[in-house]
Amino acid sequence: MDFPFTRIKGGVGAPKGFATSAVACGIKNPDVERLDLALIHSEFPCTSAGTFTTNRVKAAPVKLTQNHLRRGEIRTIIANSGNANACTGLQGVHDARAMADGVAKPLGLKRSEVGVCSTGVIGLPMPMMRIDPHYEALVNGLGRKQGDDVARAIMTSDTREKQLAISFDIGKHRVRLGGCVKGAGMICPSMATMLCFITTDANIPRDCLQRSVHEAVDESFNRITIDGDTSTNDTVLVLANGQSGMTPARRSGPRCRQFAKALRWLMLELAKDIVRDGERVTKFVHVKVNGARTFADAQKVAEAVCKSALVKASWNGEDPNWGRVIHAVGYSRARIREELIDIHYDGIPACLGGLQTDTPMQKLRDIASKPEFAIDISLNQGQADYDMYSSDFSPEYIDFNRSEYAYWKQARKDGLV
Amino acid sequence: MDFPFTRIKGGVGAPKGFATSAVACGIKNPDVERLDLALIHSEFPCTSAGTFTTNRVKAAPVKLTQNHLRRGEIRTIIANSGNANACTGLQGVHDARAMADGVAKPLGLKRSEVGVCSTGVIGLPMPMMRIDPHYEALVNGLGRKQGDDVARAIMTSDTREKQLAISFDIGKHRVRLGGCVKGAGMICPSMATMLCFITTDANIPRDCLQRSVHEAVDESFNRITIDGDTSTNDTVLVLANGQSGMTPARRSGPRCRQFAKALRWLMLELAKDIVRDGERVTKFVHVKVNGARTFADAQKVAEAVCKSALVKASWNGEDPNWGRVIHAVGYSRARIREELIDIHYDGIPACLGGLQTDTPMQKLRDIASKPEFAIDISLNQGQADYDMYSSDFSPEYIDFNRSEYAYWKQARKDGLV
Structure with a gap:
């Protein structure tokens, strides 16, 4: 462009x-x-x-x-x-x-x-x-x-x-x-x-x-x-x-x-x-959904994948776990057919027609090990697409967000609470 | 009973x-x-x-x-x-x-x-x-x-x-x-x-x-x-x-x-x-929503709170962070009015009418430190209620779910992939 x-x-x-x-x-x-x-x-x-x-x-x-x-x-x-x-x-x-x-x-x-x-x-x-x-x-x-x-x-x-x-x-x-x-x-x-x-x-x-x-x-x-x-x-x-x-x-x-x-x-x-720059983020993942029947369906799939704790944990682990991706596609409430779904990592097929491909796992792991990569999810049911940008979930994220007690302690010192 | x-x-x-x-x-x-x-x-x-x-x-x-x-x-x-x-x-x-x-x-x-x-x-x-x-x-x-x-x-x-x-x-x-x-x-x-x-x-x-x-x-x-x-x-x-x-x-x-x-x-x-017995769970939290206008609204509120990563991280940190709870209530899409919301931890008020109470923080922290406690969310708008049971999110959960690569290695040994 x-x-x-x-x-x-x-x-x-x-x-x-x-x-x-x-x-x-x-x-x-x-x-x-x-x-x-x-x-x-x-x-x-x-x-x-x-x-x-x-x-x-x-x-x-x-x-x-x-x-x-x-x-x-x-x-x-x-x-x-x-x-x-x-x-x-x-x-x-x-x-x-x-x-x-x-x-x-x-x-x-x-x-x-x-x-x-x-x-x-x-x-x-x-x-x-x-x-x-x-x-x-x-x-x-x-x-x-x-x-x-x-x-x-x-x-x-x-x-x-x-x-x-x-x-x-x-x-x-x-x-x-x-x-x-x-x-x-x-x-x-x-x-x-x-x-x-x-x-x-x-x-x-x-x-x-x-x-x-x-x-x-x-x-x-x-x-x-x-x-x-x-x-x-x-x-x-x-x-x-x-x-x-x-x-x-x-x-x-x-x-x-x-x-x-x-x-x-x-x-x-x-x-x-x-x-x-998300809290304790190590991966930047571009999720591209295409071939949905409607824009709303494409959006539902993208959001389900980008919000799944299990998908995000696997990104943190650099695991090209397309099984978790398709499982999030499944519960997204979008109209999908499992046997039509293709999933690519940076253009390399991990799943075609809902099934594991024979792409060597190491090749997919090399992609998932990069700090930034793209996952293409083709539903092959229509013309609608939707792009989202997401991050992994790290153990450090949870650790970082465990407590805001320090704020409260300061407010107490200030006589505000 | x-x-x-x-x-x-x-x-x-x-x-x-x-x-x-x-x-x-x-x-x-x-x-x-x-x-x-x-x-x-x-x-x-x-x-x-x-x-x-x-x-x-x-x-x-x-x-x-x-x-x-x-x-x-x-x-x-x-x-x-x-x-x-x-x-x-x-x-x-x-x-x-x-x-x-x-x-x-x-x-x-x-x-x-x-x-x-x-x-x-x-x-x-x-x-x-x-x-x-x-x-x-x-x-x-x-x-x-x-x-x-x-x-x-x-x-x-x-x-x-x-x-x-x-x-x-x-x-x-x-x-x-x-x-x-x-x-x-x-x-x-x-x-x-x-x-x-x-x-x-x-x-x-x-x-x-x-x-x-x-x-x-x-x-x-x-x-x-x-x-x-x-x-x-x-x-x-x-x-x-x-x-x-x-x-x-x-x-x-x-x-x-x-x-x-x-x-x-x-x-x-x-x-x-x-x-x-959830993966790496340290807390069992009973979320009780009441006073919703409809059953569906009560359910939306309970699910938003029970699924919020930030709320669950604060449970892991034993932080009685009612601010994160009310913020999840707010984005639940249920019809709520902030100024009517009460939040109790095991019956002790943390928030009344959408505002911090003068309950000593240590008292709330003692409750949030227990392995099991209940959070009551009163919307004060109707008669519908909904109970849910949830857990915290721990750094160990993410760590535990980073990779399923071992499965794949075995499948390769088996000649299945």
């Missing part, structure tokens, strides 16, 4: 007219000095669009930001790691609002121009006494720093910052698109414990932006899974400030389609990066 | 007129001497009923036994561990049939009076050359041995045999009911990689037996989960030979209800035993 984009430095700070900042508040632990409160700010008004968790238990900042997004004029985002501000009741909403006000005032904005995002432990009150003193430093620190500080401050169990920026032409104008994500655990279709911020200096009216964001999320963040859980805080926010000088994109016009294509590419790259 | 049953020795061999036998064939590994082929035989004709995996990829013995069960006269079961005979095509069906014939002939039965069950690795042909020579020894070994040999021979990754037998009165007659199970991995609602054989000398016509079995499975084996996977081989078979001398039970009569109650109790005990 031709790649009509140029990679440029940075992330959300790369497009024209965006400034970023981050400070260390000690939200999770006051004794540890790390960036945990971030600010993204457009010096000019923006159109904005986003998608949010489908979990019915929504964190307070999600409720607030959904509300602000109805006006579609968010131009500033304040985000923290270390506490999700979820299951915190009215106090949580009050705290999220205080965070919005904390930066809206010094920036001279309305509260509804600010989005608020939080990620971290669920069920403990926000330690506002450690956040409140930092709004001024956060605003004063704003500068053209490409966004590295934001990518770093939103990390929780991520092992590295994940950001990306590109430039490309729409008509005669060069535009820039930048983004960053945090992911790691609870990554699942229908979104993840995942925050994604994207900025652009393209001139994208709200109707084009909204449609482009929904389509791009469907083909990126909704296609990845690490542990099959869906979080209370997932948020994708996209801000467009038009500072590239381009002519506004009309919803069904070619400029909108060009922008949508770039957005989809950027989101898919960021989504894949989340899987690669 | 009053317990109107008397526990008696043994399992499937305990009821009158049933004999059992088991031999060591080396199905998985010819160098290891362990029982892996079992026979249950009623000396008298039986009525029979059963339920099977809902996986669309069904093992050959499942297809065969489903077929035989249509006549409802199965009185003999041959079962093996070490190979599931799944994804083995026409050869698999041929092999399953050969196993039925292998014991039908020396016993003087029709093939349709024999059920065949297999459990083990998927996708490798059955090593029939190691099974075929043993039919005669298997039949000659039949004796009144309570069934311990069967319970042992069907084990795969189970750590101990799981069997149970009771006696109780129906009318003036004392009847006996015995059963054994194997489980361990891939245990999930909608049945498990699970074999369950139950025998009784009660006189239960087919219509009563069928209804009783379906109801009992719904409230036992469909309520347990270990890793959320559903296998290709799950089978429950119940044989009734009437040798207690009791008057036949009519479908809607009191004798049928009495039998159904005993069957439900026995199956639930066996099902719980499967969870307790």
Whole structure:
């Protein structure tokens, strides 16, 4: 495929007219000095669009930001790691609002121009006494720093910052698109414990932006899974400030389609990066289902395989165990016929017509030993296909997720519980 | 609750007129001497009923036994561990049939009076050359041995045999009911990689037996989960030979209800035993959902919580992490309202109205540290409830399930692949 984009430095700070900042508040632990409160700010008004968790238990900042997004004029985002501000009741909403006000005032904005995002432990009150003193430093620190500080401050169990920026032409104008994500655990279709911020200096009216964001999320963040859980805080926010000088994109016009294509590419790259950096992940597996009777059937098969604990354990063991794959296909509730199913590892047949092939096992094991490989599942019943990206399940993943007691101990010290 | 049953020795061999036998064939590994082929035989004709995996990829013995069960006269079961005979095509069906014939002939039965069950690795042909020579020894070994040999021979990754037998009165007659199970991995609602054989000398016509079995499975084996996977081989078979001398039970009569109650109790005990003996399991957790708007909503909530990798990891860590519980409730797709949800650990409130309580954390940790505890989730929206039984996810579970390569190496030695 031709790649009509140029990679440029940075992330959300790369497009024209965006400034970023981050400070260390000690939200999770006051004794540890790390960036945990971030600010993204457009010096000019923006159109904005986003998608949010489908979990019915929504964190307070999600409720607030959904509300602000109805006006579609968010131009500033304040985000923290270390506490999700979820299951915190009215106090949580009050705290999220205080965070919005904390930066809206010094920036001279309305509260509804600010989005608020939080990620971290669920069920403990926000330690506002450690956040409140930092709004001024956060605003004063704003500068053209490409966004590295934001990518770093939103990390929780991520092992590295994940950001990306590109430039490309729409008509005669060069535009820039930048983004960053945090992911790691609870990554699942229908979104993840995942925050994604994207900025652009393209001139994208709200109707084009909204449609482009929904389509791009469907083909990126909704296609990845690490542990099959869906979080209370997932948020994708996209801000467009038009500072590239381009002519506004009309919803069904070619400029909108060009922008949508770039957005989809950027989101898919960021989504894949989340899987690669999943908690204690050692494998990145591209599961490609084809030949399903319907799109829904293809999706069911892909999700069943990508979420199966036994399949994921076998990936961790570098075992090309197609038996476990076909068994997940079987319980997916998709309409399948066992005797028509072919399964290939990186193009090498492991199962044809539902039966073991005579491919030497060592050849398949060599593929399953690679850090990244693809499994093709051909149902041979129709034309529908569906791609997903998944990871293995490691003993270390479970070990890593055994306890969040440390959070609770700190909240007790803080007098919050 | 009053317990109107008397526990008696043994399992499937305990009821009158049933004999059992088991031999060591080396199905998985010819160098290891362990029982892996079992026979249950009623000396008298039986009525029979059963339920099977809902996986669309069904093992050959499942297809065969489903077929035989249509006549409802199965009185003999041959079962093996070490190979599931799944994804083995026409050869698999041929092999399953050969196993039925292998014991039908020396016993003087029709093939349709024999059920065949297999459990083990998927996708490798059955090593029939190691099974075929043993039919005669298997039949000659039949004796009144309570069934311990069967319970042992069907084990795969189970750590101990799981069997149970009771006696109780129906009318003036004392009847006996015995059963054994194997489980361990891939245990999930909608049945498990699970074999369950139950025998009784009660006189239960087919219509009563069928209804009783379906109801009992719904409230036992469909309520347990270990890793959320559903296998290709799950089978429950119940044989009734009437040798207690009791008057036949009519479908809607009191004798049928009495039998159904005993069957439900026995199956639930066996099902719980499967969870307790799950692969590398350290916790047994009873999840009780109540106050849902509908039965389906209650079920969705229970299944989401019991299947969440993050919830199960926290159980392994003895962390009373109600935040992860409520977050699974949120993505269950049930109609819930966060601000109405109460969560109790063994009756102690951890979350009331969606918010953290002031229960001392140590008190909740003491409960989560016990090998068995209950989590009550009250949705406070209606009258429907649903109980499930689940286990933790341990690092050792993943480690244990990384590879089945040893199976493949043996199949290669056998010249089967």
